[in-house]
Amino acid sequence: MSLRVIVADDSKVMRQIVKRTIRQAGYDWDVTEAENGAEALELAKAQQPDLVLSDWNMPQMSGIELLRALSASGLDIPLGFVTSEGSPQMRELAASEGALFLIAKPFTADSFRDTIEEFLE
């Protein structure tokens, strides 16, 4: 299944890692990159992707602000967090705000796939 995905992270290096991990996990996705939540929001409005993978802590618009903005705009686009902040409290907050999942950094292709597969079905 080929998805159109936006990867939002203020780190170019981390965006590369996420894209690389997506490939290593066996997914042939069409990936667009965004440097922050605000850019991701504009891209999401324009592209209507199948999924947004977002960091939590970003300048200009954080991941949680992006999630809230997507919801407020009526866009039914699933968002999953890919973040270094994987504590139970953060997972609970992410879920309460409507995030599909939270993948904690550091991750491997296997751990990435294990989380994603559940939501692709």
Add this chain to the structure above:
Amino acid sequence: MTATVIDVDHVVAIAQDVFTAMIDGEPGLLTVDAPSDELAGGVHAWVDIQGDAPLRSVVSVGSQGADQIARAVMRLAPGEAVEEEDLTDALGEVANVIGGNVKALVTIPGSLTLPQVTIGGSGPLGGQLMWQAPLRWRSHRLVISMWSLENYGKDVTL
């Protein structure tokens, strides 16, 4: 308020997981080293965990080690130059991922700051050193240090 106790062995284990997953693709290349002289003049990357007992988690490595880390993270080909912007980004992200996992150890954490990176010098000023973990990645020295920022920036009246 007493600073949160962050166990050095736990943070070293976090760092080893980060290097395995993000940098090396295999375990065992980031090891505990013997204490040695202060690592000055290299690259220092850090994040702050804000809150009632604020902390600063710093990753320090020599310039050659930093270059190699950036090359490994970005999977650069031999001879391909590392731009300073990418080196800053790579080391900042290493500090960010370690710091984010440290934040999960804090009882009542505040926000995690965006990573900051300096090239050269002795690293960020201020705070009280809690501990330093001397490590070795491949042939390069690397130090993780944890600082309490509890009284940092506050006026002290004598």
